[in-house]
Amino acid sequence: MYRYDEFDHQFVRDRTNQFRNQADRRLKGELTEEEFRPLRLMNGLYLQLHAYMLRVAIPYGTLSSRQMRQLAFIADKWDKGYGHFTTRQNIQYNWIKLEDTADILDALAEVEMHAIQTSGNCIRNVTTDHWAGAAADEIADPRPVGELLRQWSSLHPEFSYLPRKFKIAVTGAPNDRAAVKVHDIGLRLHKNAEGAVGWEVIVGGGLGRTPMVGVTVRDFLPEHELIGYLEAIMRVYNLYGRRDNKYKARIKILVHELGAEKFKSEVEAEYARRPHASTEVEERELKRIAAYFAAPQLEKLPRWSAAFEEAKLKSPDFARWAKNNLGPHHADGYAIVNISLKPDGGIPGDATSDQMRVMADLAERYSFDELRVSHAQNIVLPHVKKDDLFAIWQALQGADLAAANYGLAGDIIACPGLDYCALATARSIPISQSISRKFANSARQDEIGKLKINISGCINACGHHHVGHIGILGLDKKGEEYYQITLGGSSAENASIGTILGPGFAGHEVADAIETILDTYLKLREPDEEFLAAYRRVGPKPFKEALYATA
Amino acid sequence: MTATEKGQLVTANRLRDGIAVFLTRSGQWSEVIDDAALALEPQAAAALELRAKDDEKATLVTGAYLIDAERREGRVRAAHIRERMRALGPTVRLDLGKQAEGKGAGFAAPEGV
Amino acid sequence: MPLLKNNTLISDTWIHAGVDGELPNAGDVIVPFVRLLKEWESLSQRDGKLGVELGNVDRAEALSMFLPRLSAVILPFPAFNDGRAYSIARQLREMGYRGELRATGNVLPDQLQLMLQVGFDTFDIGERFPLSTWQQASKQMSLAYQRGLFRRGSEAEIWTERHTDAEPWLEQPHAG
Missing domain, CATH: 3.30.413.10 (Sulfite Reductase Hemoprotein, domain 1)
Structure with missing residues (x-):
């Protein structure tokens, strides 16, 4: 997993202090609500029906046990003991006070988390495959690029006041679990005939009022060109995206109104016009980041786990859960566990602080300290030994987390x-x-x-x-x-x-x-x-x- | 038997904590919709709204607006389900929000649903 | 109207001309873009410095042939959340423009640092906020991830900082 260095720490500290100052000025009346709204939104704070709501980023859906426990702590201390995992790999708290928010952001910063750009007309939290780094079908882990984009998009001075929100999704697997074709920008890693890897760049997908599937603007972009090319796309959108009508302001409308070919030529012209500094720094940065996402030290195990097969024979309930809720891991003897946050008759995506702690404990003990949040509002333990599955299932049962409906009608x-x-x-x-x-x-x-x-x-x-x-x-x-x-x-x-x-x-x-x-x-x-x-x-x-x- | 009075009241969110509040006759903001001043005529409604705008400037509340409501036997019921929800709390968590804190209104939000 | 430049207040010494009407014989003058196009020949031969006020729907490249002669470009923010001028400013800087780049319109302290980072250097700030608020707002973030921004003194560019030395991160044990 990515770990903050001194620069990342300083960055979120600065950001929290900046927000504390802005919130103070709002409470004193120095800023109007209209002026303050985009500032608080870009720090994840909405005003909802019953109170403020804070949306916390879980970048590319990955978090550690320590981070999950901190989310539970925040739920208990500043909210009402629960949180809601969203369709964009975020968590939301529903009962937040403006006057507490800077303290909450400090608590997040302590565990290398933030709420930066989880709302607002800017580049939102980058999402990816919740099975990244574990899936059997993966070409490469998309999270290093996810982290590179997180950093690049954070407080980007040119792209903080876009016509509308902007969502980027990244997948490194042919089976797309990140919905890249219905994002403002979708990035899909693939191999060409020579076996080299590059990125398909898809632009202008989206849902909302005018749902559209995105169009491919580059079929095979070399990785080191990603940042420069995305800047060109963002610039074309920032300059020419519609600002006269909120419902026509997303990039999909620009692509649609210009036509895919014209849009593409605008992007290419902008990309060609820009001074191309060496991308060596980006390449080194990506290498630095990728080192953090090195595969965990998996054991060499046989494909067949006797303990697992035996447990399935003994407990039909466990067998059913195992049939529905496990994903294929790339390593023999391991599985991906999908914890359904959809109990019968429950609230999709809600988890209590106690449940968060149970999942954190399980991740620490059985899954290399790692959890994932999926856009289907479930939690994933990415690297679990088949031998341990029965014990995990029993613990999940005790916490009302063992719904065996992953991917089925109940997984709404x-x-x-x-x-x-x-x-x-x-x-x-x-x-x-x-x-x-x-x-x-x-x-x-x-x-x-x-x-x-x-x-x-x-x-x-x-x-x-x-x-x-x-x-x-x-x-x-x-x-x-x-x-x-x-x-x-x-x-x-x-x-x-x-x-x-x-x-x-x-x-x-x-x-x-x-x-x-x-x-x-x-x-x-x-x-x-x-x-x-x-x-x-x-x-x-x-x-x-x-x-x-x-x- | 008291008659049903139909009119408008002003609601907003309290700036410091975001809680839904309602403007009362004495010019205070209450979390309980039953305390709201119900304007029976457009002029009275406009006066309430003006008062609320002052409190927005004074950073007490934010986003004040008028809603349709009726008062019957001292209880106030908003016309729209969204506003009934704000006066109570989420219908899927009856243990949370105003309804759980003794500040709820005298009706159920999802009537007829 | 006071202008903010280099964190201090200065007065505007430019003459702002309209779309038409007489121009003074001497002095530094700022004209709307349409007038620049229309009267380029006479304007370019005038004594005194020349500036232009661009709209945020105008294209930066339309200025390219004029840039060597221009000493000021004014870009408007019709609303503080209309972000088009951020891109135009950066484009002008990328085209090699080094003169004054002034933000006007709805310019607020909370966007000041972003404007500085894309290359604005002068700000039409009105009188609503005291100078201290502007000064504080200009340095709230000490770091930025993006490369190629305009930055002052203590501001650091994270990716460049990380990779100036040999690669110390290679030594760190942080697998998994």
């Missing part, structure tokens, strides 16, 4: 919605809970198989409903909540935007509607055909008929 992604969020138009969490309860039966979930249900409480789409196999969008109709259903979205390497099925539903009707959709799928699917594949084969028609015919 949901934004906080109107229960917490000032922008929301409808609630998300109660909808998620009602669906989760409906499919609580494990045999049924297993029968349905791989499924992504995503729920957003407004058009801003923090719940990524457009790329859910089943997407649910909460809207407001004359003060009443209602919900639109989309089918066929995906954020993976074959990304697609879902199609709206038909008229919306009242909140209490949604879970039944989802059940109808899934019953229809079970009837028409071919052997081993997953929901998304079946939908792509048959299209929306049978689902529409089943949902609306009886009405």
